[in-house]
Amino acid sequence: ETGVTQTPRHLVMGMTNKKSLKCEQHLGHNAMYWYKQSAKKPLELMFVYNFKEQTENNSVPSRFSPECPNSSHLFLHLHTLQPEDSALYLCASSQVGGFRDEQYFGPGTRLTVT
Amino acid sequence: AQSVTQPDIHITVSEGASLELRCNYSYGATPYLFWYVQSPGQGLQLLLKYFSGDTLVQGIKGFEAEFKRSQSSFNLRKPSVHWSDAAEYLCTSNNAGNMLTFGGGTRLMVKP
Numbered sequence: 001e002t003g004v005t006q007t008p009r010h011l012v013m014g015m016t017n018k019k020s021l022k023c024e025q026h027l028g029h030n031a032m033y034w035y036k037q038s039a040k041k042p043l044e045l046m047f048v049y050n051f052k053e054q055t056e057n058n059s060v061p062s063r064f065s066p067e068c069p070n071s072s073h074l075f076l077h078l079h080t081l082q083p084e085d086s087a088l089y090l091c092a093s094s095q096v097g098g099f100r101d102e103q104y105f106g107p108g109t110r111l112t113v114t
Numbered sequence: 115a116q117s118v119t120q121p122d123i124h125i126t127v128s129e130g131a132s133l134e135l136r137c138n139y140s141y142g143a144t145p146y147l148f149w150y151v152q153s154p155g156q157g158l159q160l161l162l163k164y165f166s167g168d169t170l171v172q173g174i175k176g177f178e179a180e181f182k183r184s185q186s187s188f189n190l191r192k193p194s195v196h197w198s199d200a201a202e203y204l205c206t207s208n209n210a211g212n213m214l215t216f217g218g219g220t221r222l223m224v225k226p
Contacts, residue, residue, distance in 0.1 A: 004157070031212055042118075043204065043216040056213065090157060096212050102148055103214060105157035 003027065004106035006091050012112045013081065021076040021109045023091030031096040032074040033103065034066060037088040049074060050096055081113045116141040118207050120217035127195050128225045135190040135220050137205035145207035147188040148214075149179055152202040161203075164188060175199070200224045 004025045013019050025032060034046040048056035049068040063085075065077040074091055088110050092103040119138045127133055139145055146165050150158040162173025169181040179190045188205060205217040 006157075042218045043206075045213065048212065050212070092158075094212055102160050102163055103212075105150075105159075107155070107157040110155075 004091060004093055004104050006089075006106035006109050008109060009107065010110045010112075012114060013078070014114055015081060015083070017081075018077070018079040020078065021089055021091075021111075023074040023076075023106055025072055025074075025091075025093035025104070025106075027093055027095075027104060029093040029095045029104070030071050031094045032068060032071070033092040033094075034074065034076050035090040035092065037090055037108070039087075043090070047076075078111075081111075083113050086111055086113045116145065116207060116215050118205055118215050118217040120203075120205055120220050122220045123218065124221050124223065126223040126225060129197050130194050133190075133192045133195045133199070133222070135203050135205075135222070137188045137190065137217055138186050139188065139205075139207050140186060141207065144183065147179075147181065148206045148208070149173065149177070149188075149190050150204045150206065151175075152204060152219075154201075158204060161190070195222075195224055197224045197226065 007022045031050045033048050036044045036046055045058050046060045047066045052068050063080050067075040088108045090108045091106040094103040117140045121136050148163045149161040151161050152158050161177050162171050162179055164171050164181045172178050177192050179188055181188050203220045206214045208214050
């Protein structure tokens, strides 16, 4: 596998369910990100992890809980979501170290909350 | 706070015609600027980037973009559009560590 992979690609869950999204990067990067892409809204940054430490939480509700066990894996744990949380969730990675390089994105998980 | 604006939500061009997608940014210093393309059901793929130096940058798939400081713009261009170019195009800037600010995107449709 190369690049950034995300599983599952599609997820339908009820408001009382608990599920997790997984992201894995095979690029040797040291930073990982979660973004939310809703219809008719710009891409929104949710969380940033640099060297496995969370450095940014963009006022995301606590029903979204990220986890970064190592520099290659990133999870987004979901519980008691709302229908407005239905969106495409994108994971990205980059190499951070004094140079603002581009981020590499995964294909996303299409989440539908019923 | 910095912002990125893409004034055109939808653009339709005929196959073979030229294309220009607009992007404006607001930031005091020169930001790092990127254009990404997103095909349906896919993640984002980097087309090109501008950090410094030559203001006309070449990217993949025949795209280019020109940085104009006086107009705070970074417009994306292609001389001849192909049907496979139909997608969502996202302009973004990075001027604070590794934080990206995205524009709202422009959806390109290509007529045969």
